[in-house]
Amino acid sequence: MADTALALIDRHGADGLGIRQVASKLGVNPASLYNHVPNRAAMIEDVRAIVSASIDFRPLRELPWEEGLVAWARSYRRAFARHPKAIPLLMTTRASAPVLLAGYEDFTIAAQAAGWAQRDVLPLLTAFESFILGSVLDMSGPSVVFDPTGQESDVPRFAAAYATLATENPDDPLATRAFELGWRMLVASARPR
Template identity: 55%
Template sequence: MGRPSEPLLSRALIVETALRLVDREGPDALVMRRIARDLDVNPSSLYNHVESRVDVIEEIRGIISASIDGEAFVTEPWADAVISWAHSYRSAFAAHPRVIPLLTSQVSTSPVILRVYEQFTLAANRAGWADSDILPVLTALESFILGSVLDMSGPTVLFNPRGQEAEFPAFFRAFSALKAVDQNDPVAGPAFELGLRGLVRGLLELRAL
């Protein structure tokens, strides 16, 4: 038999397979042997294209982060840019919430996300933030965004007091008063919008101190 016209394996194919595996089974499934099994190849063949599991995770980070839009930091006022960026950040991870524990488990040097962080930092500096404040502000925002992604990937309403109204009357009233434009997303989406605007407003007030 002649040599195949295209390689059976590639870096992109390995990473795409790994991402599908995590989406399907969770972060613990990201093991090189499992990736090889899904691709029907010997595990050692993977190392001709990727260096390690860490390398695969960084490539996954790059794929997802490529959808995060930081251009608003160039064209819009800082507060408006943060809200635009946060929406694109949440959307980028919404399809892959199970990846989050992997990406928060190791230090990253990905130029894809660092490029967005550069835009964030320059815009924050122009808005009056000191360099020493940048990472705390960024981390506070990212913690909120990623927490919202995890929230939206769970049950529509996480706590249900029905049947225990007498024990928890105040919470039951709040639960019963819940009104949603989107019945499929009665809490997570509105909570994200409310929390994001509250967080940005609070950060602006702190910056002015």
């Protein structure tokens, strides 16, 4: 059922997820789904568990802090890149999926071992997740959202920087470079001061 729910989200976004939509796709009566899931919120958690199961938290346990962050973030980005339409739904509901909370436990242990105070762990995690998920949304939109064409004389330096995009990978001219650059900057300051 959760796989069907995720497929509906992938196709229609958050509006595609409902007990009736999932039941229709499965060819069952909506009432019969309540034998498996008590409500829409529980279905969302089942979807979250599927997506989160692809995040590799192991690097946080096995590698030095900075290296672990890089591997974890790339894994996190790949997991959500497969389901970008799920982001608004999953990031606006409370998370309780055991697989995700177990990963957050790994993050907490690694952050505290790196010197972060307990009270700073959740803001740190939220900052990292905001960047990672923002990057996924950036990947799922137009490859370039700004275009100074026709305004080059007004913004000559920006237009020259924009012109360099022509030499980039046309399938991902900016999002991955932006992620890697931004993540390196975040990791460089990932120790408490």
